[in-house]
Amino acid sequence: MYKMLSYLPITQWLPHYRQGDATQDSLAAVIVTLMLIPQSLAYAMVAGLPPVYGLYASILPLLVYTILGTSKTLSVGPVAVVALMTMETLTEMYPMGSPEYINSASLLAMLSGMVLLFMAIFRLGFLTHFISHPVLSGFMTASGILIIISQTKHLLGVTAQGDNAVELLIHLIQQVPTSNVYTAGIGFGSLIALIMSRRFLSAGLMKIGIASHIAKQIVKLSPVMVMLLCIAIVSFFQLNHDGVRVVGQIPSGLPVLAVPTFSLTDLYTLLPAAIIISLVGFVESASVGQTLAAKRKEKISANQELIALSGANIASAISAGFPVTGGLSRSVVNFDAGASTPLAGALTAVGISITALYFTPLFETLPQSVLAAIIIVAVSSLIDFKAILNVWKESKIDGFSMTITVLGVLLINVEIGIVLGVVSAIFLYIMRTSHPHIAIVGLMPNSQHFRNIARHQVETSSHIVTIRIDESLYFVNAQYLEDKIPQYITQFPAAKHLILMCSGVNDVDVSALDSLKKIISDLSERDVVVHLSEVKGPVMDKLIHCHFLEMLTGDVYMDQFTAYQSIKIKV
Amino acid sequence: MYKMLSYLPITQWLPHYRQGDATQDSLAAVIVTLMLIPQSLAYAMVAGLPPVYGLYASILPLLVYTILGTSKTLSVGPVAVVALMTMETLTEMYPMGSPEYINSASLLAMLSGMVLLFMAIFRLGFLTHFISHPVLSGFMTASGILIIISQTKHLLGVTAQGDNAVELLIHLIQQVPTSNVYTAGIGFGSLIALIMSRRFLSAGLMKIGIASHIAKQIVKLSPVMVMLLCIAIVSFFQLNHDGVRVVGQIPSGLPVLAVPTFSLTDLYTLLPAAIIISLVGFVESASVGQTLAAKRKEKISANQELIALSGANIASAISAGFPVTGGLSRSVVNFDAGASTPLAGALTAVGISITALYFTPLFETLPQSVLAAIIIVAVSSLIDFKAILNVWKESKIDGFSMTITVLGVLLINVEIGIVLGVVSAIFLYIMRTSHPHIAIVGLMPNSQHFRNIARHQVETSSHIVTIRIDESLYFVNAQYLEDKIPQYITQFPAAKHLILMCSGVNDVDVSALDSLKKIISDLSERDVVVHLSEVKGPVMDKLIHCHFLEMLTGDVYMDQFTAYQSIKIKV
Secondary structure (H helix, E strand, O other): OHHHHHOOOHHHHHHHOOHHHHHHHHHHHHHHHHHHHHHHHHHHHHOOOOOHHHHHOOOHHHHHHHHHOOOOOOOEEOOHHHHHHHHHHHHOOOOOOOHHHHHHHHHHHHHHHHHHHHHHHOOOHHHHHHOOHHHHHHHHHHHHHHHHHHHHHHHHOOOOOOOOHHHHHHHHHHHHHHOOHHHHHHHHHHHHHHHHHHHHHHHHHHHOOOOHHHHHHHHHOHHHHHHHHHHHHHHHHOHHHHOOOEOOOOOOOOOOOOOOOOOHHHHHHHHHHHHHHHHHHHHHHHHHHHHHHHHOOOOOOHHHHHHHHHHHHHHHHHOOOOOOEEOHHHHHHHHHOOOOOOHHHHHHHHHHHHHHHHHHHHHHHOEHHHHHHHHHHHHHHHOOHHHHHHHHHHOHHHHHHHHHHHHHHHHOOHHHHHHHHHHHHHHHHHHHHHOOOEEEEEEOOOOOOEEEOOOOOOEOOOOEEEEEEOOOEOHHHHHHHHHHHHHHHHOOOOOOEEEEEOOOOOOEOHHHHHHHHHHHHHHHHOOOEEEEEOOOHHHHHHHHHOOOHHHOOOOEEOOHHHHHHHHHHHO | OHHHHHOOOHHHHHHHOOHHHHHHHHHHHHHHHHHHHHHHHHHHHHOOOOOHHHHHOOOHHHHHHHHHOOOOOOOEEOOHHHHHHHHHHHHOOOOOOOHHHHHHHHHHHHHHHHHHHHHHHOOOHHHHHHOOHHHHHHHHHHHHHHHHHHHHHHHHOOOOOOOOHHHHHHHHHHHHHHOOHHHHHHHHHHHHHHHHHHHHHHHHHHHOOOOHHHHHHHHHOHHHHHHHHHHHHHHHHOHHHHOOOEOOOOOOOOOOOOOOOOOHHHHHHHHHHHHHHHHHHHHHHHHHHHHHHHHOOOOOOHHHHHHHHHHHHHHHHHOOOOOOEEOHHHHHHHHHOOOOOOHHHHHHHHHHHHHHHHHHHHHHHOEHHHHHHHHHHHHHHHOOHHHHHHHHHHOHHHHHHHHHHHHHHHHOOHHHHHHHHHHHHHHHHHHHHHOOOEEEEEEOOOOOOEEEOOOOOOEOOOOEEEEEEOOOEOHHHHHHHHHHHHHHHHOOOOOOEEEEEOOOOOOEOHHHHHHHHHHHHHHHHOOOEEEEEOOOHHHHHHHHHOOOHHHOOOOEEOOHHHHHHHHHHHO
8 A cells, every 4th residue: 555655746745734835835836927928829839740749738637746745846738859759759640730640749648658657567677877977968959950950940930841940940041031021020029038038138128126036037937928929919910811821720628638539550650659658758858857856855756756756647648638757947947936846846736627628718919929939038158168079179989979869869869869879879888898998007105005107107926917897898899809918918018818807897707707718828838827816706706606707817806905915925 | 913912812832833733723623623513403403494504603713712712621502501592582583493583693792792702892791790609590491491391392303492491391292192103212412422421431431441631532522423324314214204204305506705784773683692692602612611610720801701602602603603602511622632722723624624614414304302412411501409508507697699680580581580680699799788787896805906895895985986887888878878877876875975987988979977977966966976987998089079077076097906995095
């Protein structure tokens, strides 16, 4: 029973819910709701869906996360990158916005929920660790660029297509002359207003005497204010009759609950995308949740988060939504607004429900170019060229896998981009281990410590050569060792003893043991005895298990100093 | 000029060629030729080609290898595994034995030669190191089983098909009642004769006074003797009119030299198979070459071997052959027969040419079931269940990737089998590094050496905790460290200093540095100072380059003992 309840974190915090919590949660919910309305409409557009589906994806998932989630401030719902991946997956199957397309979006959320549940059951959350920080950062920046390019067409009111970011950009530039002047005016006007309010509004409000934290909250509401202003302008001048594309009539009311229809072929086709969306969505959500929790000295449970996100996606699927996850910007707003428990999320869901029930007529004259402007400003925070430059400065190898990711996203598509990034990072890591750093070491003066003879002034003996291999010994570098170690010994013609100092050897496998055996028998013909020193516990266990010590010509020493001293006395 | 000549190893040994060499090489060539005739006919059958193409693939490639190769005893030509891979690749494209099929076999050799040349130019020979010993051994055993199953149909004279080894076996068993009694009689008779001669002939010959080394050579010729005997039986009883399938009429003469015809689509389709064939072929050839060279204290050059095999395959392609490589059994025979220089290979080519010119009428009544028996006996040496069992005993992880390979080959196909094996071995290695072994260490009595407190009686201090992480720190384990290290510190409430002993840390990347920074700032809030000890040169270079030391709360010590002593005085 207790075990059961541990899967429902709400049972831990709800009984202690206090009056003060309610005040804080309500305030945060109001602010997040006002921010989420334009954002959810906009991200539905990124996903290639009619805007109202963004509202649908922002109700049930939030309620479910409130029950299952372990982060007190994470705000779950549609996010930019996941919406982009949804769009890229579905446009290859159905015409954008068609009933099949809409149904498949829900199906993708359903599958995504299943994948996350599978990951939770089999404790596969660690799979997300395969996405390195540079790959993730390259992925985010490239996705941001791709979203901006793809939204610019809505900003200008033109149609542009392309199989990748570059093609799209070229087509977009060619189409500029066909843009609608009112649409572009509203779009760029909104864009400038949003950028200005980000830059200067808070300082301006503080100047006229408004407290800093309130000024900050007001800035967060600028998208909703710009949206309302544009609705008013379009309605007043009837610009929708002059070619300004608007959201149009949408049904009032809550989404109808239903399991999306599917065939086995659909599942099979969507599964790869669902896996990648789940991994990327979980990485984003977990890192946001963790960062915010750490700020308040709280903790989140990675595995329970998988369950919570699984639940949120399944909830989204059965309420006509699309894949959701924990989003950075909204969660930060929720956190800053002082959300005290996950109930803030449930209250936000209530706010969005009210909007869906009563305020949808408002969006009839909402121009799509305003939503595009809101997206462009929101995703611009994903783009971080400075971080990219820093990675290059710090490490060429990390820089390389990051660049592969960026190019993959921009020249092929988001899924291929992240897969290429992960695979190249792993390949480069394996490559590094294939040519391990090998040092000939000697005794540091006045110590029992041994160091590289090439870097330090150390004591050596002409009869004893000590080689330190700085890598686990395994199949990828086994042949390299077989080639290199005898070569090293050839440089010391007087050598009678080779000590392999194993402080850097964290593991050995069957292939490496084969190679070591060959090295030992090769050296034994040259009358060189092979010893081991500083073999770690787990490696020693393996050597014993594989009867390796029986064919070792020398001895195994606990530490290098003892090895050196003992052998020195003998020769 | 000198550089140019280094690509032609023949220029180094031919000028010193002596009379004695010629005698030895000629003798070896005669023995290998007699062994190669039935083998090459048989392997052509494995490759799905008319038998005579096996002779074609055993002429020009041998001459080219004589000029380019660095092994003195390697015998290049058709081999079982490569023939099997050729067949599996081509049967998916064309009906077996059709003109398109035959042309594509040459094309595959051509592409394989190109891939090997590419690998030589870009020094990619190390890619073969990605195939671990257990994966290779599983691959060889499974390929041997697959070849035996597929040849049993020729042995019985039935037709059987299947997409994988299991389906083929089931179909084969169902077809047993349709088998031709003469065919099966000849097949099983040959099989028993070959097995018996392997087991008992050499001992029998020695009993009647024949010297051991000569007896051994005679045993090697038993396939050709069995073949001649069966040709005689079939001719005499005219069994080819009673349903015994024979090789039939084949044109006398040398192959016509021509570049295989191709389209871009062909190249594109064949390329993946060509890459895998090249890698597997090179691994087999290089390991045979290396083993034999080591026995005579000679060396082979891996990169020159790539060039030589590339040349041999291109030569095979333009002389109507199929992919070739250095084969184990033939090379061992060549070695045992005393081949002294690569000229033995060229003389073997002359022997095969004479056969193609004058002896092809002999094969008209050669029953296919004899060839099947010869193949089955030859490839049975590939099957090594004991090695498979040993790997399982020595290491579960190696055993797992080996089993994946075996299952892949038998249940899917050879190419998928080896790819799955390599990928699973790499994945399992990465998985091991994702949860590194972490030891809390203390000072060993009467030494300056630090060891795991869980394994040894060591001195510790309640204020100083030393953690030794036995792995390179990189993106796959960065998050794990972030979770674990603070947990370890929680177990020591009095801890004021954490020393990270880096003797096992062979590398760090950007992701790991991010995590270390978080750990340091997390611990600094708990008033724990973080120090580093025994940081290796290359890692230290990176820490300095990334300005990591600037945010380290403690110091970096050359060795762990100094770190412990210095901090102990302070607290």
